[in-house]
Amino acid sequence: NSTINYGSFTSQIFDFGSTSQWNNISWVSNAYGDFPANQQTETKFVSGNVNMTGNILLMHFNNESSVGENSTFVYDFSGEGNNASCSATACPIINFTDKQLGAASFYYDGVNDVHQVIGTFDPPQAGTVAMWVKPSDKNYRHRTSGMGDAYEVLLLDSGSTYYVSNQLFAAGSSVLYGNIQVPYDEWHFIVATYNYSTNLAEIYVDGVFDTNGTTANDDPGTGTLSIGQRIGGDGPYSGFIDELTIWNKTLS
Numbered sequence: 001n002s003t004i005n006y007g008s009f010t011s012q013i014f015d016f017g018s019t020s021q022w023n024n025i026s027w028v029s030n031a032y033g034d035f036p037a038n039q040q041t042e043t044k045f046v047s048g049n050v051n052m053t054g055n056i057l058l059m060h061f062n063n064e065s066s067v068g069e070n071s072t073f074v075y076d077f078s079g080e081g082n083n084a085s086c087s088a089t090a091c092p093i094i095n096f097t098d099k100q101l102g103a104a105s106f107y108y109d110g111v112n113d114v115h116q117v118i119g120t121f122d123p124p125q126a127g128t129v130a131m132w133v134k135p136s137d138k139n140y141r142h143r144t145s146g147m148g149d150a151y152e153v154l155l156l157d158s159g160s161t162y163y164v165s166n167q168l169f170a171a172g173s174s175v176l177y178g179n180i181q182v183p184y185d186e187w188h189f190i191v192a193t194y195n196y197s198t199n200l201a202e203i204y205v206d207g208v209f210d211t212n213g214t215t216a217n218d219d220p221g222t223g224t225l226s227i228g229q230r231i232g233g234d235g236p237y238s239g240f241i242d243e244l245t246i247w248n249k250t251l252s
Contacts, residue, residue, distance in 0.1 A: 110238025146230030170215035
């Protein structure tokens, strides 16, 4: 259902030492690209199609004018109405060249850039937060998104790289720290899951299981969900974010 006119192809060597003309190349492609909107199940790929059931926030960060997106407004494609906004000098910068999926991403300056979900956000009792990130090296503690001590996903600087910290429904010393490196100035896909009833939390990086553990049973309640920092907290995020999703179930 889609045509790609670019890419790289590596073949085994045929007839080495001579010139051959290939008139047709075909291959099977795994699913890749923006997640489907409105909690629809993806069908266009041979394998790897995603079932969006349980998705409650989906931000492509593509600046799509057809849904009203602009420099101050981000649309929630999940169908749940969790749109976000920013104001004046605190607005992240739309970037059409350094992005991972779709047409664009947002760059957060690590000072005061932030998107805030409009209205009150009520985190599900079990869920997943996932996003593509490309951090810079300005801050020791990068808060990619958050609503308070007990609902945020961080990147912690070890001096030469970052590691994911899962603080969803957890706070204080009883949080989950990852082991897989998330280097500066590289795109990586980070996923944090949690379950309030079992206290089990997990971290994945680039589709690879990182770690799990039992975290504190700390319900954050309702509040304002922020992207790029946690209001009232230090360590605002510096770098790019693309394709942010939140789910009301634990993905694996």
